[in-house]
Amino acid sequence: QVQLVESGGGLVQAGGSLRLSCAASGIMFGINVMGWYRQAPGKQRELVASISSGGSTNYADSVKGRFAISRDNAKRSVYLQMNSLKPEDTAVYYCNANYLNPSMRSLEVWGQGTLVTVSS
Numbered sequence: 001q002v003q004l005v006e007s008g009g010g011l012v013q014a015g016g017s018l019r020l021s022c023a024a025s026g027i028m029f030g031i032n033v034m035g036w037y038r039q040a041p042g043k044q045r046e047l048v049a050s051i052s053s054g055g056s057t058n059y060a061d062s063v064k065g066r067f068a069i070s071r072d073n074a075k076r077s078v079y080l081q082m083n084s085l086k087p088e089d090t091a092v093y094y095c096n097a098n099y100l101n102p103s104m105r106s107l108e109v110w111g112q113g114t115l116v117t118v119s120s
Contacts, residue, residue: 002026002109004095009114012085016118020080022095022111029100034071034078038091038116045094049080062088085118092116 008020024031035050049069050058057069068081078095095111 002028004097004109004111006095006111006114009116011117014085014087014118014120016085017083018116020093022078024076024097027102029102031097031099033098035096036080037094037096040091087118087120090116090118
């Protein structure tokens with residue numbers, strides 16, 4: 001089965017940095033778009049950043065200039081470098097991938113989530 005495994009979450013002081021990693025495994029023809037979402041307590045899940053297979057990126061306004069998304073296609077991984085963290089960044093962060101299975105069907109898979117806590 002296709003699976004996403006995340007790492008890098010934790011507790012950090014405001015102004016600090018964290019780097020989240022997500023690695024995909026399983027049988028896939030290719031991965032089109034990978035992204036990071038987050039869900040704060042009592043709030044809906046929201047898109048933080050995404051990156052296409054060609055390297056085009058998209059960021060939520062709240063993280064522009066602070067976060068950077070990147071991917072390594074050979075490792076089938078996506079990363080989120082988070083700098084200048086704020087308490088409002090506290091959330092469970094989820095990795096997401098849209099991929100093609102061997103039958104060329106577009107499918108979506110989610111990671112289990114990793115908790116990022118930013119203290120003030």
